Amino acid sequence: MSDHLWMHFTRLSAYADTPPPVIVRGDGPYVYDSTGKRYLDGLAGLFVVQVGHGRQELANAAAKQASELAYFPIWSYAHPKAIELAERLAHLAPGDLNRVFFTTGGSDAVESAWKLARAYFRRTGRPSKHKVLSRQIAYHGTSMGALSITGIPALKQDFEPLVPSTFRVPNTNYYRRPPSSGDTPEEFGAWAADRIAETIEFEGPDTVAAVYLEPVQNSGGCFPAPPGYFQRVREICDRYDVLLVSDEVICAFGRLGEYFGADRYGYQPDIITCAKGMTSGYVPLGAMIASDRLAEPFQHGTNWFAHGITYGGHPVGAAVALANLDVFERERLNEHVRANSPVFRGYLERLLDLPIVGDVRGDGFFFGIELVKDKATKATFDDDESERLLRGFLSKALFDAGLYCRADDRGDPVVQLAPPLICGEEHFAEMERILRAVLTEAWQRI
DSSP states (O other), X not given: OOTTOOOTTOOGGXXXXXOOOOEEEEEBTEEEETTOOEEEEXXXXXHTOTTXXXXXXHHHHHHHHHHHOSOOOOSSOOOHHHHHHHHHHHHHSSTTEEXXXXXXXXXXXXXXXXXXXXXXXXXXXOTTOOEEEEETTOOOOSSHHHHHHOOOHHHHGGGOSOOSOEEEEOOOOGXXXXXXXOSSXXXXXXXXXXXXXXXXXXXXXXXXXXXXXXXXXXXXXXXXXXXXXXHHHHHHHHHHTOEEEEEOTTTTTTTTSSSSHHHHHTOOOSEEEEOGGGTTTSSOOEEEEEEHHHHGGGGSTTOOOOOOOTTTTOHHHHHHHHHHHXXXXXXXXXXXXXXXXXXXXXXXXXXXXXXXXXEEEEETTEEEEEEOSBTTTTBOOOHHHHIIIIIXXXXXXXXXXXXXXXXXOSSSOEEEEOOOTTOOHHHHHHHHHHHHHHHHHHHHHO
């Protein structure tokens, strides 16, 4: 029945003889398949469904807007919902990030930010500033520009050569920090930030346009920023006149207990890219939010930002985003995440008594569990072992046990959890119970 559906990031051979799971409905933090079986959505779909599934008010907002104005572009025109949402996002964003450029999702928000950085420096007399730095193993999207910024070689090989002029710097994986990179999180953070300055110097400050960083890096397993890291990066960017792009496609809209992760870690970016949780996934929508300084050159004479997306700022998407933000305010979801993040972490850290669990890390409602062969040495699994462990057993076993989450090996093997923001202690306990049983069995199979 799914012969015509080309599923994303999927080995199609895995479903040559058996059909894929078919999810037919959702309710709160749970989804249900076509047989009626219930699963706890431990990944909020794909870091998306912040307010939970089945919110009638979001469906109603979409239907109401579609009946009034289903579509109109924002290419030299405007419509009320785009105006209202842009104003609301500018009010929520930190500092002078007051210019909202709507996209349809995260990859095109990331791409838009790179194009703006290049165009801005060209308009201000520095056309040689075009290069971008990003972190090792970081994921920033799949379009050609965003994929070029992505730091995962395996995702890029089939599509090379990509857009040139992107370079990698160390990420903030404290658990696997290199020797001589610091004995405390603060020292390690300073070391990692200084590698950004070192790379800018090596490439030439007059050629580097931007640094892309996630508040908590997703790929590799939820690497939070060490204390002082972003403050030092901000100083470095100011010193070399390099734009700091906070890629918050995952981290914005409550995932870390704030509307924007930059506020969680106390730094001021020049651009924020966001998507996913803006509408809780009920309609696709994304945005690049830029500072007044970056917009200024485009406000004079014949200057223009020669970029646009057909469905960017879609009326239905904007209406749903506004209704979604209303839910955030009414139910105080950011406060809920901040209050319950330690509880969530506590349940996951109980798993550290298992020999296969090496590290639990993350922030907010966004955690990774790193799996190891030897806790004392932190020895990880080789490629064949990861293949058997993650794809051969863990992913299916967790799903069969009633937990939808991500078992990932883009880096060292991890299990990632990012449930809807409405979850509470009963859901954390359910996750811990399922993970404990499945990880125990996984260890016995090694």
